Amino acid sequence: NAGVTQTPKFRILKIGQSMTLQCAQDMNHNYMYWYRQDPGMGLKLIYYSVGAGITDKGEVPNGYNVSRSTTEDFPLRLELAAPSQTSVYFCASSYSNTEAFFGQGTRLTVV
């Protein structure tokens, strides 16, 4: 049982480049989330999804896009990367408002 799997683990982007962070879960959870964690801080919600085809903004959505075509996958798209998007990104999933489980994170540096 893999849980929540994120790829890649590390990435360096140049300013203005785009990329997609992948997230997959095998627990059949309906809710999925993307968070970012800046140094020395807690996690902030970027986007979330309550099920396939349904997404909504979190606290810090600017500069990101998401899609949810299947229950298992919830990719996060960065368009026109900026240094302010340097952070660690975590994907999570849960069954409604029960316990949330997190992936191992993607460390992104924009230079």
Added chain:
Amino acid sequence: GIQVEQSPPDLILQEGANSTLRCNFSDSVNNLQWFHQNPWGQLINLFYIPSGTKQNGRLSATTVATERYSLLYISSSQTTDSGVYFCAVDRSNFGNEKLTFGTGTRLTIIP
């Protein structure tokens, strides 16, 4: 939104010591989780505890929902307990889309 405060911000202890970490929140919650972020950045689920008391080995947690606080107890600390401990709460009845993290307690265990 809901405010989450954790104390102390930093804690340095000798191996074998016991510790108590506190999480205060500003409103009623339907979800409260404790996480351990290890030195490699991985978020590990410790407890899902919106109310009551749970124990898992050397760790236990108590949430007093009516008084809006939760405590995490670590007994007989080991060096592998080092890292940052986060409390996260959510008021929603449906999903964790408002899962709000505290700023964490950084625990350092000295051999």
